[in-house]
Amino acid sequence: MSADAEQRLAEAIERMPLVDHHAHGLLPDPTEADLLDALTQAEHAASVADVFDSGQGFALRRHCAPLLGLPSFASPAAYLAARRTLGADEVARRLLRASGIAAYLVDDGHRPDLLMADERMARLADARVHRVARLETIAERVLAESSSGGEFVARLGPALEAAAAEAVAFKTVAAHRCGLGLDPARPTAVEVRSAADVWSASERAGAGDAGPAASARPRLTDPTIIRHLIWWALERGAVLQVHAGFGDADLVLEASNPARMQALVAATAGTGGRIAFLHCSPFVREAGWLAHVFPHVFVDVGLAVGFLGANADSVVREAFDLAPFSRVLFSSDAWGVPERVLLGARLWRDAAARVLGGYVADHGWPVDEATRIAEGVAWRNAERLYGRRFVEA
Amino acid sequence: MSADAEQRLAEAIERMPLVDHHAHGLLPDPTEADLLDALTQAEHAASVADVFDSGQGFALRRHCAPLLGLPSFASPAAYLAARRTLGADEVARRLLRASGIAAYLVDDGHRPDLLMADERMARLADARVHRVARLETIAERVLAESSSGGEFVARLGPALEAAAAEAVAFKTVAAHRCGLGLDPARPTAVEVRSAADVWSASERAGAGDAGPAASARPRLTDPTIIRHLIWWALERGAVLQVHAGFGDADLVLEASNPARMQALVAATAGTGGRIAFLHCSPFVREAGWLAHVFPHVFVDVGLAVGFLGANADSVVREAFDLAPFSRVLFSSDAWGVPERVLLGARLWRDAAARVLGGYVADHGWPVDEATRIAEGVAWRNAERLYGRRFVEA
């Protein structure tokens, strides 16, 4: 009977729609090198073997190969050949639709120039696509259009409001820019203006050195301006997604610990804004505690689920430790290629079925209760957090 | 045969008396809001769902509901109704007695004004209650009675001695006040006096501002005075309980890592005092290493066991990794409501039976040896550490 209960839970989880509350767009026609690079957090894939002989690589061969008409655990060479034969759109169509994701919240802050339009992704996936606005990207665009710190400050507010009108949430990559150990205080207007002056001057000096043609896109690393953006988003009652935990080598791992942000989280508890810590591994337990003690904090374990492969259970389990279950979310954090979407969804379903199935079998959880908890993570908690219907009735 | 060995181990663990070497008192007649608040580390429970839809909440519905005459996994509403019907004393009596805890070491440092007298708790529980004296609370009481830093220093020693006469151990909440990253050096008398002058003056200034009626209880956060208290306790050969790891949002999570205290632990190795790191999650492995390399260090995994619910195994397992088995202790860290006592005991027994049962089944541990190790954690190690008989023969 217990094996039957676990089976019923696994089937229920299999059928659930998912809301991927944090993903990125897809490359329209990735080369093999693009594909390999998109399958690692290293700057470039060191080799085919590095990508395929890994937790994620084994999961890819197991789960994606059959969707391309290959046997499970087909060789990397056979997989890459099948991908070429089918073409990027057909591969995307198959993998995205097999994921069971009904809606994507897409952050286009990382190399949007390379990625397909939302409409095309929505069509391939047969799913809805919503926008998450990355605060640093908005600020960088405004700075590029401003000739002084004063102009930047004047233009920033309207630019943020315009982004807010089109987005369901904001996102910060403070972890990549200055670390999460931010001063909790809301910066004053004078502090923001002063920081903007310094940033503007330093970007123009850099552009000046290299000449106009070489002028690089501005890069925001100033913690005062980043804190200003964070406070702005939370004070308007928005959901702020915060990258936490591992990512690419552009971040300092220790500084990406969500616990570093504790003082700022505490300071913003009364704003009406909500904070969703994304991914968090290897600091899932720290993030779970923040969700436990602060009612405006949510957590997901995206990214790690896809990369850990067979050990995805470990992070899915940790997410249920201290966080109230209603504040745990699903995401893939996929970027560039549909394999990462499929793996994010497939591995979460399997891990959730195993972890919660174990709690049914060994800890007496009624299967209906376990199903309800899984459903919350799959899509209901996201609908409540973002205040939107993402899944069709 | 292996399943039989596991069964014998589980039965032995079920019958063991427990010494809860770190708990708190109970609220005499909690309202529903009190109950919910006592079941979270958040300042206030955000909602009934936040408390019940969680690892601890599911464990509560599973294990406490039947003790109130309800089916396992009764609804939160049914549970709260049954609690009202039975009354606080009857609920406490049932849950405390079902825990199998023979003795409690009670730290009354957190809101003692709200909690019932030890004698009443002992009667309800049919167990012994011993006292743990919280160093910061003693110092704060002394400061409130002193009109200068000099008077504080003069009164402190006698007050500590008086507390020592009634307590089986001391406790520090340095993690909540200044973090565990303390300078290892024993403060000099001049340093203590100077810090006392500053604290005394600042408390009197604060009281003066608000007027005498509003004068708040002093709060000790000065690391020099806290170090003085720690050295004092250890140099007199006492057991010093040190809160480590997660708790309420009053502590900075990263600063509660017991590894932060390594230098002070090393410096006090020759004092004759012993240090018991309490709870420690998510830093159980760090605490286990400290116990491994320093013979005066002990660890427990209270608090987390109750809150993690179905995943309590993870912390119970980690406590056996590096710490010598004779230096692992049991506690509930329950505060306010008997549910936390019952869950601390129930989940520890189940987790210990599963973890050690797995070591019997898969790693060849003889069931008698596994039973002996469990018995050490359950009560024998505490009797050795505190040098007292807590359990009746």
Next chain:
Amino acid sequence: MSADAEQRLAEAIERMPLVDHHAHGLLPDPTEADLLDALTQAEHAASVADVFDSGQGFALRRHCAPLLGLPSFASPAAYLAARRTLGADEVARRLLRASGIAAYLVDDGHRPDLLMADERMARLADARVHRVARLETIAERVLAESSSGGEFVARLGPALEAAAAEAVAFKTVAAHRCGLGLDPARPTAVEVRSAADVWSASERAGAGDAGPAASARPRLTDPTIIRHLIWWALERGAVLQVHAGFGDADLVLEASNPARMQALVAATAGTGGRIAFLHCSPFVREAGWLAHVFPHVFVDVGLAVGFLGANADSVVREAFDLAPFSRVLFSSDAWGVPERVLLGARLWRDAAARVLGGYVADHGWPVDEATRIAEGVAWRNAERLYGRRFVEA
């Protein structure tokens, strides 16, 4: 069929030769106190019980006792008596040969005066012994022979080259000396010379104070010189082993986190050198991420495997999470006594069989693929990394 696949995998892992890419020499004739001290990371074993009632102690009684002709889980007293009866050489011969280790890479940096010659260990083990040169030890020897910072700098290069001619790799104990949070910049010649002057002067001042007879061996803790040594090794394209994670109390646990070294790892990515983070527990996930994002980084989980005993699975599992499988290595980190060699090997085989066997059973991994991955960790990855044949065809 799945149980059969797991069985085939376990048998394959049982038969694999191992390359222990980081170990130390053995005490030629340890007393009982020596044995106990060698079985703990504490400065001295607090008691027989502390050593034997532990994860490692239970594993020792289970796995080593039968090799000395005793029943599994013989008492500590019986084990110690059998050891005396057989004699140190016979015990070493039995345990080393039972380990299935074909080659040892031996770091003689910790108390080499106490340890047997490589040739004797090779004969007892019937295995090859290669040398790992500890950078700090070389520098300390050079300083002892130099009368000034200038002379130290002049002699250091040739001494390092001489060591390189005899060693297959270098090792740094920066974690024990100044922590891994090193400035990433390559020190200039002027900076190195200046640091050498300070170190030389302070060692001579120390020796002068105590008189020539008491002059202690110099101890290198200067981070500039240590960084110089690290850069020197990596720029010549060598493999640099870096102790990370727990060890004895001589290191600061938090400062041994390999993530602390992220900036230096990033800065040396283009040197041609490779970094092998040793042991890493409890920071295995951090080390795995560094291996994921930096192609010149390798990880092992030695040391912890032997000490954790029945929970060795946890670190073996974490090592497969993010690191490309081809960059995971086996080591024992044994020092002084052959029990630690046997346990390192025995517990790794068992844990790898269980972890990868679970991936076969529950995650569809083909048994041949799992065998290939295990074989990489057992010896092939070490041969590739060090560019040598360690295992006879």
